Amino acid sequence: MKEIVVLSGKGGTGKTTMVASFAALAKDKVMVDCDVDAADLHLLLQPTMGEPREFWSGQHAVIDEEKCTRCGLCEDVCRFAAIKSLHIDHLACEGCRFCYHVCAEGAITMQEKLAGYWFISDTRYGPLIHAKLGVAQESSGKLVAQVRQKARLLAEERGLDLILSDGPPGIGCPVISSLSGANLALIVTEPTLSAMHDLDRIMSVCRQFGVPALVFINKYDINEENTSQIETYCTSNGVDVISKIPFDNVVTEALVRGLPLVEYSKDGTGRRVEMLWQTILGFLHR
């Protein structure tokens, strides 16, 4: 089984647009949306939503006011400023249990947190595993690990040999959780100085986790000088730039219609994305 994850460093470069098109092109696969705090893939794949399944993760402290003697020790030891006037701020509490351990009166208990929901949904392109992290919840890395594991199990169960994963922006916790152990990372970038700066950082993360990367340049004609700089930079770092597409309004039009680009535009830009997918398949099975 192979797993390909689409990343970018900088947000909004076109990760989900690409994954939705690959979903329409690839055979025998499971799709997984690893951007659990702003999941968008379902907007293009239009699934019949599966049952929400609870995701419990982490804990937060609760003070029993009957038992509390207001000694203030819990407030003193908390490094996350989560206890103010013996009231626990659940958004700030990291669930470290320090207060629970030091309270001499046994007035503090730890409660499990319902941190979000995940779903196995059906799309006309195959199964989609996606999730919704509760608003203002941490644990996004753990929820990503959860959806990836479920995708793997489902693929095994149904004899599917590809996992197509839409990753989150950035380089931190949920990105590392999406990336580690994947077979290939496709990095979607654009020729802006910001995206180029971020490309460098996400490429380093891929290297550090030993995941081979390929680069794809979106909207290459916004700045062709930057585009050739990206190509030179990638080549000198031993990373292939496998394709590029121009800025094209059909991408937004397809999105507004709720369709993968390759289904909305069969020629021009859509055709280029189709060829890109063939190239990726070549790398995946090399």
Add this chain to the structure above:
Amino acid sequence: MVISVASGKGGTGKTLVATSLALSLAGSRRVQLLDCDVEEPNAHILLKPEMHTRESVCIPVPAVDEGKCTHCGRCAEVCAFHALAVLKDRVLVFAELCHGCGACSYLCPEDAIEEVGREIGIVELGDSGGVDFVHGKLNIGEAMAPPVVRKVKQHIRPVGTTIIDAAPGTSCPVMEAVSGSDFCLLVTEPTPFGLNDLALAVEMLRQLGIRCGVVLNRTGVGDSGVEDYCLREGIPILLRIPLDMEIARLYSRGIPLVEGMPRFRQAFLDLFESVARLVPQGAKR
């Protein structure tokens, strides 16, 4: 007054808005810009500040004195993050899992645990054309962005205007960045993605009790979903920026919008005035 700039969806123009707002105000008032997107900070590319100070961001992690340790296992038992494992003859520390809460050190009966700093990122301070600049950078391979964001925010000045550029999304690094602000500008685009992620960001701000308004970027394409949503939810749209290849090209070269197209300066000053009117008197400084 602290104004944060967030978005839900990435790539909608947060940094463009934050930098142009800061530069527009710089002539007439004291302004600082804090780039709190510590995973992928970009504001420095547009503002090109001269950095004068660099600070290391460390989180305290346990260091066990094996001479004092009796391998009783108490530290591993109290650690909620599984960052310690006690074997028969030694203690293993998994520093990358440690949140730096300090429980192990405090609760060790032998006083055998000391805390040492582990660097997870840096904070840099500089100056750029009248804008005081601060940003944080998470080290490559590190997972925990919030402590770096916290360290950047320690530089918020009590007077003047502070503009915070947040990361995309709605999870902990974003909450850390926007919490405590007097107002949050949500930058989005008129597409189904822009709408979906705007709604998530609004939900987050409501939980945090922060007022918000929308900056709609790349108008002229897409659909009316965001406009309809804002009308329905009573969220003001405070600025509209049209889809324009010239704006995209300027951004690609790292040129702030108000420098490349100075006619936008007034729009950003008006944006600031609109925000100031929406923030209660007590919060203004």
